[in-house]
Amino acid sequence: xxxxxxxxxxxxxxxxxxxxxxxxxxxxxxxxxxxxxxxxxxxxxxxxxxxxxxxxxxxxxxxxxxxxxxxxxxxxxxxxxxxxxxxxxxxxxxxxxxxxxxxxxxxxxxxxxxxxxxxxxxxxxxxxxxxxxxxxxxxxxxxxxxxxxxxxxxxxxxxxxxxxxxxxxxxxxxxxxxxxxxxxxxxxxxxxxxxx
Amino acid sequence: xxxxxxxxxxxxxxxxxxxxxxxxxxxxxxxxxxxxxxxxxxxxxxxxxxxxxxxxxxxxxxxxxxxxxxxxxxxxxxxxxxxxxxxxxxxxxxxxxxxxxxxxxxxxxxxxxxxxxxxxxxxxxxxxxxxxxxxxxxxxxxxxxxxxxxxxxxxxxxxxxxxxxxxxxxxxxxxxxxxxxxxxxxxxxxxxxxxxxxxxxxxxxxxxxxxxxxxxxxxxxxxxxxxxxxxxxxxxxxxxxxxxxxxxxxxxxxxxxxxxxxxxxxxxxxxxxxxxxxxxxxxxxxxxxxxxxxxxxxxxxxxxxxxxxxxxxxxxxxxxxxxxxxxxxxxxxxxxxxxxxxxxxxxxxxxxxxxxxxxxxxxxxxxxxxxxxxxxxxxxxxxxxxxxxxxxxxxxxx
Numbered sequence: 001x002x003x004x005x006x007x008x009x010x011x012x013x014x015x016x017x018x019x020x021x022x023x024x025x026x027x028x029x030x031x032x033x034x035x036x037x038x039x040x041x042x043x044x045x046x047x048x049x050x051x052x053x054x055x056x057x058x059x060x061x062x063x064x065x066x067x068x069x070x071x072x073x074x075x076x077x078x079x080x081x082x083x084x085x086x087x088x089x090x091x092x093x094x095x096x097x098x099x100x101x102x103x104x105x106x107x108x109x110x111x112x113x114x115x116x117x118x119x120x121x122x123x124x125x126x127x128x129x130x131x132x133x134x135x136x137x138x139x140x141x142x143x144x145x146x147x148x149x150x151x152x153x154x155x156x157x158x159x160x161x162x163x164x165x166x167x168x169x170x171x172x173x174x175x176x177x178x179x180x181x182x183x184x185x186x187x188x189x190x191x192x193x194x195x196x
Numbered sequence: 197x198x199x200x201x202x203x204x205x206x207x208x209x210x211x212x213x214x215x216x217x218x219x220x221x222x223x224x225x226x227x228x229x230x231x232x233x234x235x236x237x238x239x240x241x242x243x244x245x246x247x248x249x250x251x252x253x254x255x256x257x258x259x260x261x262x263x264x265x266x267x268x269x270x271x272x273x274x275x276x277x278x279x280x281x282x283x284x285x286x287x288x289x290x291x292x293x294x295x296x297x298x299x300x301x302x303x304x305x306x307x308x309x310x311x312x313x314x315x316x317x318x319x320x321x322x323x324x325x326x327x328x329x330x331x332x333x334x335x336x337x338x339x340x341x342x343x344x345x346x347x348x349x350x351x352x353x354x355x356x357x358x359x360x361x362x363x364x365x366x367x368x369x370x371x372x373x374x375x376x377x378x379x380x381x382x383x384x385x386x387x388x389x390x391x392x393x394x395x396x397x398x399x400x401x402x403x404x405x406x407x408x409x410x411x412x413x414x415x416x417x418x419x420x421x422x423x424x425x426x427x428x429x430x431x432x433x434x435x436x437x438x439x440x441x442x443x444x445x446x447x448x449x450x451x452x453x454x455x456x457x458x459x460x461x462x463x464x465x466x467x468x469x470x471x472x473x474x475x476x477x478x479x480x481x482x483x484x485x486x487x488x489x490x491x492x493x494x495x496x497x498x499x500x501x502x503x504x505x506x507x508x509x510x511x512x513x514x515x516x517x518x519x520x521x522x523x524x525x526x527x528x529x530x531x532x533x534x535x536x537x538x539x540x541x542x543x544x545x546x547x548x549x550x551x552x553x554x555x556x557x558x559x560x561x562x563x564x565x566x567x568x569x570x571x572x573x574x575x576x577x578x579x580x581x582x583x584x585x586x587x588x589x590x591x592x593x594x
């Protein structure tokens with residue numbers, strides 16, 4: 001189900017670059033100006049067309065833009081909170097990525113995020129494997145995890161490295177300082193969007 | 197009151213983090229801890245107790261079910277569990293008690309996954325959250341926490357586990373019932389919530405999809421001519437705006453063909469509206485046939501039609517299209533035994549012929565060219581000339 005994914009990209013483009021730019025990109029990729037409905041299904045090819053049009057319009061590389069998209073997601077308080085459910089510190093959070101696909105599927109079983117595998121190496125070294133039907137999720141995750149390191153107040157080097165021979169995208173993560181800064185607050189009791 | 201022995205109130209329990217230390221202090225010997233096993237089993241149906249050698253000492257009844265119900269007591273931990281979502285089996289370190297054992301050798305840190313020395317288990321006890329994967333059901337992960345039991349873990353580690361996010365899968369895979377969960381556990385509520393939410397989400401998705409279909413249908417209705425099914429004036433207006441915006445951005449230009457039917461009024465007057473409607477249907481088919489991908493045909497009203505062709509057509513291509521359309525429009529149309537004969541006058545405008553194409557101007561020029569075609573004796577196709585000179589008739593092709 002691509003509606004939510006496409007809608008997120010749409011919000012990223014219009015929030016970051018403005019409505020005008022979004023309309024332009026929509027027109028270039030033959031997408032209706034009002035954009036996507038989160039609850040509807042779309043062909044996966046639409047997502048690729050959209051990203052390609054955005055890269056052309058903004059004169060940005062694909063990986064570059066997707067990393068920004070990942071970082072953008074964490075600026076949505078509701079999304080940031082769901083990610084902070086991952087744990088008390090950044091290492092907890094990294095381990096929780098193993099469960100990200102399962103957790104999102106509990107919430108929306110039609111949403112198929114990539115399957116993530118965290119491999120723990122020597123002290124403070126990690127690798128994250130990203131198994132997805134569409135390439136590009138690795139870059140999104142790189143941007144997202146980097147922003148979450150900031151959110152937890154950790155200092156980490158996060159890089160997209162060459163994919164495995166079978167196409168699995170990979171990130172290398174090196175944790176330099178667990179508590180580099182205070183990070184942002186997270187309280188279980190401060191839910192947004194109300195259970196009202 | 198009734199002679200029951202009086203129990204002194206407990207001191208009150210410290211925070212969960214402090215409790216780890218309490219557990220580590222309380223039971224200094226495995227034998228003492230063993231007495232607690234029935235209580236643990238009652239309170240935590242998914243507890244697991246592993247001795248310092250990495251052997252399973254005790255486990256809760258629900259976890260036992262998840263292990264396939266067979267006897268696992270006394271068996272090595274790594275036979276049934278992996279740590280994290282690692283796909284590799286845990287390796288058993290054989291160095292315990294030898295000079296090679298890194299854990300006993302203060303100078304080195306031990307990085308072995310599992311050893312008889314218990315060091316690896318102690319490491320689990322230091323993690324706040326422990327993730328395990330069942331070897332026999334790798335799709336199902338367990339989540340929980342580990343406590344070191346006894347001084348320096350001499351009684352092993354105690355794990356309190358749950359199925360976490362794999363609850364639904366676990367319930368299906370191991371045929372669990374509500375009896376397998378403590379009423380104090382939120383597992384059943386979670387299952388209920390998931391099912392209820394799936395139901396509601398399903399309804400919302402169906403609603404979204406219905407609304408979307410209705411919106412599309414309304415849009416299509418608002419943009420199409422009910423009689424011929426071609427686009428209407430409004431749709432052509434929007435398409436022309438888009439084509440003009442594209443041309444202004446430096447994209448491909450377009451060619452606009454306005455078509456006025458000749459002798460249609462006579463058909464309508466003499467043979468009736470039913471015949472007129474039939475003729476308009478035939479005309480719309482002819483126009484549709486001339487479209488390529490990305491082109492648009494519209495009925496602007498009455499017997500007036502417009503084709504919006506993407507790309508700039510050469511005068512020769514326009515002449516050829518004009519001749520083909522006029523040829524087909526001039527073919528006799530039979531309806532209910534009567535024969536109708538019409539034709540068409542075509543006025544053509546190209547965006548490329550304007551320095552800055554403008555909608556009102558283009559439509560006006562298309563009108564002028566169409567009138568010129570009518571004035572030239574009907575069944576003519578005239579391309580509007582951008583210069584001051586009078587529009588000239590396009591030489592007939594073929």
